[in-house]
Amino acid sequence: MEGAIATAFDGAYGKIGGRTFLEIANEVCKKALAVICIGTCSSYGGVQAAKPNPGGYKGVGEALGIKTVNIPGCPPNPVNFVGTVVNYLLLGKLPDLDEVGRPLFAYGKTIHDLCPRRSHFENDEFVKEFGSKEAEMGYCLYKMGCKGPDTYNNCPVVKFNEGTGWPIGAGHPCIGCSEPNFWDKMAPFFVASK
Numbered sequence: 001m002e003g004a005i006a007t008a009f010d011g012a013y014g015k016i017g018g019r020t021f022l023e024i025a026n027e028v029c030k031k032a033l034a035v036i037c038i039g040t041c042s043s044y045g046g047v048q049a050a051k052p053n054p055g056g057y058k059g060v061g062e063a064l065g066i067k068t069v070n071i072p073g074c075p076p077n078p079v080n081f082v083g084t085v086v087n088y089l090l091l092g093k094l095p096d097l098d099e100v101g102r103p104l105f106a107y108g109k110t111i112h113d114l115c116p117r118r119s120h121f122e123n124d125e126f127v128k129e130f131g132s133k134e135a136e137m138g139y140c141l142y143k144m145g146c147k148g149p150d151t152y153n154n155c156p157v158v159k160f161n162e163g164t165g166w167p168i169g170a171g172h173p174c175i176g177c178s179e180p181n182f183w184d185k186m187a188p189f190f191v192a193s194k
């Protein structure tokens with residue numbers, strides 16, 4: 001499944017060919033062997049579920065009242081999706097999940113736990129301004145709002161674009177995009193958590 005499901009006004013805010021997402025998902029998902037949600041929107045509602053959420057958008061599991069395997073991220077990492085499918089093909093079962101439906105093999109540790117800038121965090125070496133000497137030296141982005149300590153995902157290891165880059169590697173703080181309700185919970189993105 002991709003995308004959030006509109007639930008307010010009988011699902012009128014999300015339609016394909018005159019049928020609501022809610023109606024189609026109810027028909028399809030309940031017959032499925034397993035439902036894998038790709039991306040933060042189908043996993044937890046995503047940006048359209050941010051306050052005030054007039055369309056009543058929800059993730060698939062919450063909208064349909066079913067258990068789903070969630071591969072959140074904005075974007076989600078295709079490696080984590082393929083790993084989930086291969087786990088089923090090889091072992092005949094879905095991978096173990098955390099309490100918000102994410103496979104532990106991919107979301108078992110925080111970005112902060114895996115981050116190559118972690119030694120700078122421990123040594124109080126922080127970037128305080130984009131474009132500064134500290135930013136150039138790859139210091140820790142915590143004071144620029146990095147949400148890596150509160151975010152579970154394997155981005156530092158798997159990376160994106162065939163392993164060539166990822167947000168912190170490019171000098172941008174993590175915004176926590178694989179966490180439920182991150183638009184509300186993690187904002188403001190460029191201010192350090194207390």
Ligand code: SF4
Pocket residue numbers: 111112113115116117118119121139140141142146147148149168174
């Ligand atoms: S850049 Fe972010 S994830 Fe990396 S060590 Fe600093 S706070 Fe942790």
